[in-house]
Amino acid sequence: MTYPTEDTERDLVLTRVINAPRDKVYRCWTEPDLLKQWFAPNPWSTPSVEADVRPGGASRITMADESGTEYPNPGQYLEVVPNQKLVFTDAYVGDWQPSEKPFFTTILLFEDAGDGRTRYTAIARHWNADDATAHKQMGFHEGWGICAAQLEEVAQRL
Structure with a gap:
């Protein structure tokens, strides 16, 4: 299967080379404490x-803003290939129970980039173009870019 390497009508794509091996980057996505x-x-x-x-x-995954207001993000894993690929969605909340309003599916790819580095690709695939546009306007690239840098810092400490 081929995946987009840049934004499309419904997909937002972020790619970074992370200075850590892919098994550590993958751990950062799959271990709650990380x-x-x-x-x-x-x-x-x-x-x-x-x-x-x-x-x-x-x-x-529950995020909280500076004032402590919490924003829970329930979802479900669809595909798990250790150290290579994770696919999850907010269309289900576990054990194939539908969510109230699906927004997107995330496809994460972890590829060797040489010298112990990882080519990390995050694809946010939306149900429609309007949701993709809204997500882009919410700051997808900036926010996910900041998080990729934070992920790299954690992976490097492992």
Whole structure:
């Protein structure tokens, strides 16, 4: 399967070369204690993470703004290929229970970039073009870019 390398009508794409091996970058996406350290763009935080990392398993990542207001993000893993690929969505909230309003599916690719580095690609695939546009206007590239830098910092410490 081929994936977009740049934004399309419904896909937003972020690609970075992270100065850490892909097994460590993958761990940062699949271990709750690590996710809490980088997932929300500073100065926001990630007070709680639940991750049943298996196809059909539930994910619930809660972000909090500077005032402590929490924003839970429930979802479900669709595809799990250790150290290579993670696919999850907010269309389901675990065990194939539908969510109230799906917004997007995330496809994460982890590829060797040589010298112990990882080519990290995050694709946010939206249900429609309007949702993609809204997500872009919310700051997808900036926010996910900040988070990719924070992810790199955590992965380098492992």
